[in-house]
Amino acid sequence: MGHSESRKSAKYTTLLHKERMENWTEKEHPTEDTGPLLRAPLEQRLDGGPQDDDSLQFESSATSNSRSQQDDSSLTTSFGKSPVSSSNRRCEHQTYPAHMVGFRSSGRGRGLPVVEPFDICLSGRRKSSTYEPSLTEKNNGKKMEHCIKETGQILRPGMVLLKSYVTLGKQVNIVKKCQELGLGPGGFYQPGYQDGAKLRLQMMCLGKRWDPQTKYEERLQNDYCEPPGIPNDFSLLVKKALEDSHALIMEQDGARNVEDILPGMSPDICIVNFYTTNGRLGLHQDHDESPESLDRGLPVVSISIGDSAEFLYGDKRDYDKAEKVLLESGDVLIFGGKSRQIFHGVKSIIPNSAPPGLLRRVNIRPGRLNLTFRQF
Numbered sequence: 001m002g003h004s005e006s007r008k009s010a011k012y013t014t015l016l017h018k019e020r021m022e023n024w025t026e027k028e029h030p031t032e033d034t035g036p037l038l039r040a041p042l043e044q045r046l047d048g049g050p051q052d053d054d055s056l057q058f059e060s061s062a063t064s065n066s067r068s069q070q071d072d073s074s075l076t077t078s079f080g081k082s083p084v085s086s087s088n089r090r091c092e093h094q095t096y097p098a099h100m101v102g103f104r105s106s107g108r109g110r111g112l113p114v115v116e117p118f119d120i121c122l123s124g125r126r127k128s129s130t131y132e133p134s135l136t137e138k139n140n141g142k143k144m145e146h147c148i149k150e151t152g153q154i155l156r157p158g159m160v161l162l163k164s165y166v167t168l169g170k171q172v173n174i175v176k177k178c179q180e181l182g183l184g185p186g187g188f189y190q191p192g193y194q195d196g197a198k199l200r201l202q203m204m205c206l207g208k209r210w211d212p213q214t215k216y217e218e219r220l221q222n223d224y225c226e227p228p229g230i231p232n233d234f235s236l237l238v239k240k241a242l243e244d245s246h247a248l249i250m251e252q253d254g255a256r257n258v259e260d261i262l263p264g265m266s267p268d269i270c271i272v273n274f275y276t277t278n279g280r281l282g283l284h285q286d287h288d289e290s291p292e293s294l295d296r297g298l299p300v301v302s303i304s305i306g307d308s309a310e311f312l313y314g315d316k317r318d319y320d321k322a323e324k325v326l327l328e329s330g331d332v333l334i335f336g337g338k339s340r341q342i343f344h345g346v347k348s349i350i351p352n353s354a355p356p357g358l359l360r361r362v363n364i365r366p367g368r369l370n371l372t373f374r375q376f
């Protein structure tokens with residue numbers, strides 16, 4: 001498939017397959033178009049919110065299926081620039097359609113729907129300070145760095161799995177950062193299509209906005225917010241994972257020019273997904289990045305945190321022939337070079353599989369957090 005053709009086609013192309021559609025997306029019936037949605041400030045929360053198996057936090061509301069599909073925003077991206085905090089991020093309208101919980105009765109947004117932001121952590125006891133790893137954990141982290149050659153696996157040319165790569169302390173900090181960003185402007189929402197089909201996950205983009213319907217467009221439906229930037233420590237982790245993968249390829253394949261097999265990259269986009277335990281994602285290719293990035297095979301670096309996932313991958317969109325690998329909390333999966341455009345997806349999330357040590361330190365919901373870093 002040529003690039004121009006690739007770029008035009010949907011990222012989650014599974015959705016185009018009618019027979020798979022019911023399996024991999026949630027078909028909701030949108031009510032009438034209600035216009036831009038307002039993100040509810042936390043102190044103004046109304047009753048109601050997300051309805052799924054794991055949403056213990058909120059009651060469902062009759063209006064929670066309503067999604068507006070406006071397309072009149074002009075979005076300034078933060079592509080390639082330094083991180084922006086949620087307080088000074090530009091947001092023309094305070095918005096996003098996570099979960100509609102009511103209507104504004106007064107002020108500038110009078111009559112507009114109010115939405116409940118999606119919190120990847122459950123309410124209740126919260127850890128307020130940044131987690132400091134114990135000495136043992138610090139040592140484990142060091143040990144991990146040393147034995148990367150044992151814990152790393154080359155799944156196919158350009159595709160590397162680094163098992164238990166992200167230390168518990170770093171996982172805790174990633175969850176906290178994603179929770180904070182996810183509750184702010186441009187935070188988590190459930191992406192979908194105009195016809196009401198929805199992806200079975202919550203999504204937030206860092207660096208540059210991507211949406212299944214609009215792709216990497218300046219003008220996004222429903223969204224008027226500049227995306228948060230990629231936190232610097234996230235980028236450093238990605239860089240280190242790529243360096244360690246290069247060392248692994250050199251060691252195992254004896255390759256002299258590892259960049260030919262797995263090119264390096266500097267991430268300027270991160271798509272953050274949160275899957276509750278009934279979440280999933282159909283087989284698709286990531287091919288909306290620039291033709292240059294795809295031609296060079298600049299890798300996608302994926303970090304998994306929380307419950308484990310059955311991850312599928314293969315050369316074709318063929319569920320029967322796809323290979324399966326378990327992605328556990330702390331694993332890093334990289335696919336670049338010849339594997340850059342493999343089909344991949346999440347078959348299922350395995351309930352109660354998150355590490356107890358993580359759950360002791362953060363109140364992450366049952367489910368899985370996944371971050372995929374790319375260079376546009």
Ligand SMILES: O=C(O)CCC(=O)C(=O)O
Nearest residue numbers: 271273286302346370372
């Ligand atoms: O959750 C995952 O492991 C994969 C996510 C993914 O493929 C994507 O966001 O494009």
Ligand SMILES: [Fe+2]
Nearest residue numbers: 284285286344
């Ligand atoms: Fe993907």
